[in-house]
Amino acid sequence: MADIDVRPPRQALSAAGCLLGLALAVAARPAAAQTASTEAFPTPSGSAELYRAACASCHGADGAGAEPSAVAFEEALPDFTECSFATREPDADWVAIAHEGGPVRGFSRMMPAFGAALSKDQLQRAMDHLRTFCGSDSWPRGELNLPRALVTEKAYPEDEAVLESAIAVQGAGSVQNQIVYERRFGARNQFEVVLPFGWANRGQAEGRPEGEDTWVGGIGDIALGVKRAMLHSLRSGSILSLAGEFILPTGNEADGLGKGTVVFEPFLSYGQLLPASSFFQFQGGVEIPFDTEKAENEAFWRATLGTSLVQGRWGRTWSPMVEVLAKRELAQGEPTHWDLLPQLQVTLNARQHVRLNVGVRIPLDDADVRSTEILFYFLWDWFDGGLSDGW
Ligand code: HEC
Secondary structure: OOOOOOOOOOOOOOOOOOOOHHHHHHHHHOOHHHHHHHHHOOOOOOOOHHHHHHHHHHOOOOOOOOOEEEEOOOOOOOOOHHHHOOOOOOOOHHHHHHHHHHHHHHHOOOOOOOOOOOOHHEEEEEEEHHOOOOOOOOOOHHHHHHHHHHOOOOOOOOOOOEEEEEOOOOOOOOOEEEEEHHHHHHHHEEEEEEEEEEEEEEEEEOOOOOOOEEEEEEEOOOEEEEEEEEEOOOOOOEEEEEEEEEOOOOOOOOOOOOOOOOOOEEEEEEEEEEOEEEEEEEEHHHHHOOOOOOOOOOEEEEEEEEEEEEEOOOEEEEEEEEEEEEEEEEOOOOOOOOOOEEEEEOOOOOOEEEEEEEEEEEEOOOOOOOOOOEEEEEEOOOOOOOOOOOO
């Protein structure tokens, strides 16, 4: 017998809740128990029947969660009728939870493991019924929430906080960081605040002894943006969003920390699922400064190709990606600048809502004036739990 640590909550057995769900959960223990209970309760095959038999005792026939008085545990039951919560979780994560039990994604052991009693296919069918509880299809599904690249902005609206850093490894030296805060509203929208801050070496100041470089530091140009998913389809695996950002001149222009003018930045973001857990993302837009004496109009486009690899059957997700970044000032004769950015994103905790991504941004032209940079971010999907939850 596989060494699966399944301790279904015996205390969860209540007069009303003592249905096949728990029998199946108990069956997930030793082989003897399994045979006994599957004999006692023949496993149904329809998706609604599977759900009712295995899940409804705790999650409720309507998916909203059984009354606290009907279950004998403290844990709050999720409300699967709430689209805002239910649509953002991909099936794969939920099947993992149902197969292995709550702890595989940092949830409570009160969510039992069904892996020894029901096949992955049966669990997927129970999940198909669970998916009917949110009756609206305006909400983009979590499968379309592709791993965040270091630069290309993704199309999926998010509830996230991200700390991003870029460290120049050549030239005088600079460390540029930003805190990005994203929050969803409605089914398809998100707003975003970006607070940049950093330090840069401005070289040897006049009258100072050699070797004493001047570093300047401070906040940069704060950005406020909104994004809306215009089209999304799980069937075709695609999502397309339109976004607009205003970048405000809060950074000190003289120190090179800001542009000194408001910049409007509209852009499109597109995400596409590909076979074999791979994906493609694209972002293209323009930067339009209000004061063209201070900055030029600029166009940019970015593309990301990546894949997600799961360690073991249910473990950590590693997502290697490569980004190609291009930008060009919209003036006659200006060159296009290209960068290549290979990177690796990894989930840090069991819940997978805390992640790290590290990459190297390599300029493909003007390498004498444009430095190679090490980029990384630390990401926290705060909707899925606190920073210390789910490890
Ligand atoms: C014995 C009670 C019980 C049964 C039976 C049960 N669950 Fe659960 N389930 C829970 C509890 C409690 C949680 C909340 C765990 C937490 O929040 O830490 C949960 C959480 C979940 C989650 C995670 C939701 C999230 O927050 O992302 C999924 C998915 C899930 N259950 C699916 C199922 C499916 C599918 C079945 C039937 C095959 C099932 N459960 C049967 C008690 C149960």
